[in-house]
Amino acid sequence: MSPPGLSARNIGFSYRGRLVLSDASLSLSAGELVCLLGVNGAGKSTLLKIMLGLLAPDTGVVALDGAPFSGWRRRDVARRVAYVPQAHMASFPYTVMQVAMMGRLPNRGFMKAPGRADIECVRHMLARLGIASLSERAYTEISGGERQLTLIARALAQEARLLVMDEPLSGLDYGNQVRLLARLEALVEDGYGVLMTTHDPNQPLSGCQRVAMLAGGKVSADGRPDEVLTPDAIEGLYGVRVDLLRTAEGKGIAFRPMFPQ
Numbered sequence: 001m002s003p004p005g006l007s008a009r010n011i012g013f014s015y016r017g018r019l020v021l022s023d024a025s026l027s028l029s030a031g032e033l034v035c036l037l038g039v040n041g042a043g044k045s046t047l048l049k050i051m052l053g054l055l056a057p058d059t060g061v062v063a064l065d066g067a068p069f070s071g072w073r074r075r076d077v078a079r080r081v082a083y084v085p086q087a088h089m090a091s092f093p094y095t096v097m098q099v100a101m102m103g104r105l106p107n108r109g110f111m112k113a114p115g116r117a118d119i120e121c122v123r124h125m126l127a128r129l130g131i132a133s134l135s136e137r138a139y140t141e142i143s144g145g146e147r148q149l150t151l152i153a154r155a156l157a158q159e160a161r162l163l164v165m166d167e168p169l170s171g172l173d174y175g176n177q178v179r180l181l182a183r184l185e186a187l188v189e190d191g192y193g194v195l196m197t198t199h200d201p202n203q204p205l206s207g208c209q210r211v212a213m214l215a216g217g218k219v220s221a222d223g224r225p226d227e228v229l230t231p232d233a234i235e236g237l238y239g240v241r242v243d244l245l246r247t248a249e250g251k252g253i254a255f256r257p258m259f260p261q
């Protein structure tokens with residue numbers, strides 16, 4: 001039997017005849033933070049959308065808990081896998097509580113008002129992410145970092161254990177990036193699985209169990225950060241020469257560009 005989790009195998013995908021993914025494979029299991037790297041336009045968001053069932057691949061299979069997506073009801077997928085988009089500015093001033101409550105829809109149905117269990121679940125998730133005090137604030141009047149946490153609370157309220165996040169750190173200041181990563185790492189320790197894209201190769205050097213690189217329509221490398229994140233691999237992916245700063249024990253902690261390029 002396949003382990004619980006999400007897996008995309010040998011995915012091929014074109015937008016109107018333009019090939020984006022030719023043979024991409026990637027998986028996510030509970031209890032791991034997986035970072036997906038790739039240059040602009042490599043197809044990271046496209047692969048995530050396919051893994052969420054939002055786009056159908058031309059070839060290959062996406063499976064959830066070992067069973068192909070085609071055999072799952074949409075609502076049951078939503079109870080297992082949640083998408084966390086980049087924190088956007090909503091047009092309507094929903095409260096933080098109302099935005100997070102939207103995560104309960106797959107559980108309670110669209111026509112029913114939230115019940116006590118829904119309210120308790122959302123309160124619990126807001127508290128877990130340290131934003132309970134924002135519950136009644138308008139989503140349009142909180143910071144980008146707080147909006148990102150609200151969207152994560154919405155995903156957690158869905159009760160999905162697997163979170164798929166497209167560039168969750170983009171647009172956040174350094175402090176909010178560090179705090180958000182700490183929250184994600186705590187969720188992973190509690191058994192959640194998180195798959196996220198990032199443009200910063202330093203970010204997966206700590207706190208991430210696996211890193212994958214998407215290039216040429218395929219996942220060209222997939223493994224532990226210390227195996228995958230080498231200066232040669234970074235140069236191969238981004239075309240810039242770097243060296244890797246290490247602790248006295250030899251653990252890589254940050255890439256430093258080498259000049260002149």
Ligand SMILES: Nc1ncnc2c1ncn2[C@@H]1O[C@H](COP(=O)(O)OP(=O)(O)OP(=O)(O)O)[C@@H](O)[C@H]1O
Nearest residue numbers: 015016018020038039040041042043044045046047
């Ligand atoms: N809806 C669409 N219709 C046609 N082409 C698209 C569509 N969405 C994305 N593309 C193209 O597919 C390719 C992959 O896009 P995608 O957004 O998946 O890349 P990405 O790796 O997430 O990029 P970035 O890092 O810039 O966000 C790009 O060339 C993009 O222009």
